[in-house]
Amino acid sequence: MPKPSGAKTGPVAILAGSGQLPIRLVHHLERTGQDCRVLAFRGFVSAELRRRADANVDLLDLKTIMRRLEEWQPRAVALVGAVRRPGFSALVGAYSLLRNRQEVREVIARGDDQVLRGAVMLLEERGYKVVGAHELAPDLVAPPSLSGIHAPNEEDARAISVGLDLLRSLSAFDIGQATIVAREHVLAVEGPEGTDRMLGRVAAMRRSLLGFRKRRDGGVLIKAAKSGQDLRVDMPAIGPRTITEAVRAGLSGIAVGAGSTLILDQDKTLALADRLGLFLVAVELPWMDHSHGS
Amino acid sequence: MPKPSGAKTGPVAILAGSGQLPIRLVHHLERTGQDCRVLAFRGFVSAELRRRADANVDLLDLKTIMRRLEEWQPRAVALVGAVRRPGFSALVGAYSLLRNRQEVREVIARGDDQVLRGAVMLLEERGYKVVGAHELAPDLVAPPSLSGIHAPNEEDARAISVGLDLLRSLSAFDIGQATIVAREHVLAVEGPEGTDRMLGRVAAMRRSLLGFRKRRDGGVLIKAAKSGQDLRVDMPAIGPRTITEAVRAGLSGIAVGAGSTLILDQDKTLALADRLGLFLVAVELPWMDHSHGS
Numbered sequence: 167m168p169k170p171s172g173a174k175t176g177p178v179a180i181l182a183g184s185g186q187l188p189i190r191l192v193h194h195l196e197r198t199g200q201d202c203r204v205l206a207f208r209g210f211v212s213a214e215l216r217r218r219a220d221a222n223v224d225l226l227d228l229k230t231i232m233r234r235l236e237e238w239q240p241r242a243v244a245l246v247g248a249v250r251r252p253g254f255s256a257l258v259g260a261y262s263l264l265r266n267r268q269e270v271r272e273v274i275a276r277g278d279d280q281v282l283r284g285a286v287m288l289l290e291e292r293g294y295k296v297v298g299a300h301e302l303a304p305d306l307v308a309p310p311s312l313s314g315i316h317a318p319n320e321e322d323a324r325a326i327s328v329g330l331d332l333l334r335s336l337s338a339f340d341i342g343q344a345t346i347v348a349r350e351h352v353l354a355v356e357g358p359e360g361t362d363r364m365l366g367r368v369a370a371m372r373r374s375l376l377g378f379r380k381r382r383d384g385g386v387l388i389k390a391a392k393s394g395q396d397l398r399v400d401m402p403a404i405g406p407r408t409i410t411e412a413v414r415a416g417l418s419g420i421a422v423g424a425g426s427t428l429i430l431d432q433d434k435t436l437a438l439a440d441r442l443g444l445f446l447v448a449v450e451l452p453w454m455d456h457s458h459g460s
Numbered sequence: 461m462p463k464p465s466g467a468k469t470g471p472v473a474i475l476a477g478s479g480q481l482p483i484r485l486v487h488h489l490e491r492t493g494q495d496c497r498v499l500a501f502r503g504f505v506s507a508e509l510r511r512r513a514d515a516n517v518d519l520l521d522l523k524t525i526m527r528r529l530e531e532w533q534p535r536a537v538a539l540v541g542a543v544r545r546p547g548f549s550a551l552v553g554a555y556s557l558l559r560n561r562q563e564v565r566e567v568i569a570r571g572d573d574q575v576l577r578g579a580v581m582l583l584e585e586r587g588y589k590v591v592g593a594h595e596l597a598p599d600l601v602a603p604p605s606l607s608g609i610h611a612p613n614e615e616d617a618r619a620i621s622v623g624l625d626l627l628r629s630l631s632a633f634d635i636g637q638a639t640i641v642a643r644e645h646v647l648a649v650e651g652p653e654g655t656d657r658m659l660g661r662v663a664a665m666r667r668s669l670l671g672f673r674k675r676r677d678g679g680v681l682i683k684a685a686k687s688g689q690d691l692r693v694d695m696p697a698i699g700p701r702t703i704t705e706a707v708r709a710g711l712s713g714i715a716v717g718a719g720s721t722l723i724l725d726q727d728k729t730l731a732l733a734d735r736l737g738l739f740l741v742a743v744e745l746p747w748m749d750h751s752h753g754s
Contacts, residue, residue: 328633335629339622341646352635355649359665367661371653 329388405430477541623682699724
């Protein structure tokens with residue numbers, strides 16, 4: 167029973183997963199006087215957001231999700247924060263309530279991005295306008311001028327260049343948006359485990375180098391949207407915790423895609439990087455068309 | 461004081477790191493009546509190999525390594541088993557005893573493979589013939605006909621194809637030789653942590669999916685030599701432990717590059733895969749020229 171398409175005039179609807187981004191976005195909307203409703207995915211959202219939520223639903227309970235949206239008639243819908251990919255058969259079962267089972271299997275098999283893109287398609291078919299957090303809160307986006315007091319040296323610049331090449335090569339595959347490179351040596355490629363765990367892995371590898379490690383080993387976390395990535399789903403994001411984890415991994419800095427990466431708390435994140443001796447820069451991604459600014 | 465080049469007639473020299481491969485190779489050589497000497501890297505080799513070794517040396521003690529080789533005058537030298545990459549400055553310091561410091565820095569910065577390739581170059585310059593374990597013990601190499609009683613299904617075949625594409629895309633970068641793919645969804649790319657830890661990561665990710673996981677989730681470990689890889693250094697290898705770790709990660713099978721992957725104990729490895737319900741196949745790598753057979 168798809169609703170007829172047409173401009174809706176209700177509040178902004180936030181479909182919220184884990185992490186700090188959903189609550190930051192809600193605060194931003196409240197501060198700027200924009201009405202919003204929060205639909206929180208049970209088991210994923212923070213306690214603060216759960217209390218703030220207008221409805222708590224199961225990720226796979228598409229019927230309730232759709233019913234709420236019909237009630238709210240939101241003028242825009244944003245999918246914000248991470249949700250762990252449920253098991254394949256659970257996903258197929260849930261989505262098959264709405265769509266042909268075989269078609270659903272094929273979309274889901276293609277990976278996480280495809281699942282989220284499938285959700286966007288589903289919402290758009292029902293007449294909802296799906297937007298990215300960056301469109302609702304441009305303040306959260308890394309500007310090209312982003313920079314703390316520390317700067318990358320020549321070796322870091324080489325690492326950034328190798329990392330960007332690597333991420334571009336991986337764009338065709340449904341895999342992470344981040345890599346860690348020391349000089350020209352790739353230390354890790356992010357999978358579905360996320361950036362924090364990838365940083366933890368590098369920290370552990372380096373600790374296990376016994377007596378060899380005497381000082382910070384260097385290396386750069388490079389995080390960027392993929393070529394062709396729909397920024398409305400799973401936009402890359404960093405925040406204060408990324409800084410502390412990067413320091414624990416012995417890195418010298420972080421480079422993010424300018425205009426296409428969210429920074430959860432820019433002042434706090436930069437201040438922390440400055441204090442801990444880490445550089446934080448935004449780099450232009452040759453493959454982005456910057457149509458994100460809305 | 462490089463020695464004049466020329467055919468040497470001494471024993472085979474094994475420069476041994478960690479893992480089961482060095483001891484397997486020694487056993488193979490002994491069984492086939494080939495004289496060999498083992499130079500074991502302290503802190504890396506197994507207890508069994510340490511007892512068998514003719515000399516135990518520090519990885520970075522190039523002087524002693526070279527002195528031993530001069531004594532032995534080996535007809536062939538093989539670098540076998542993994543060594544963890546030491547810190548950058550330790551490596552530069554050690555190698556700079558023999559070579560120009562800036563040149564050394566540049567080679568090492570390019571990554572693990574380059575370091576090992578650098579070691580091969582150094583040995584060859586001194587007149588040693590460097591060979592791969594596969595040349596000394598062709599029995600250890602996965603034949604194109606490798607197969608247990610289980611076979612990949614259609615979804616596994618797609619995963620293998622995606623995995624091979626991914627590994628080929630990554631050939632230009634100094635990164636792992638393995639990936640884990642479920643259907644078309646990349647679950648992990650191997651970094652310097654190695655295959656076992658990558659499998660452990662996927663096992664942990666899947667355990668953390670709370671109640672969603674009810675049965676084996678499937679997915680394939682694809683492990684293959686890179687395009688352009690010198691098989692004398694860091695040749696991909698699997699063994700019985702790879703099978704048990706793959707089962708723990710919920711995978712349905714393993715695909716390795718035919719003719720360019722070592723299997724530590726083929727009978728035991730296949731029997732274990734059969735018993736635990738895992739498929740194990742060798743696939744032709746379009747990018748290999750198969751000049752390894754010597």
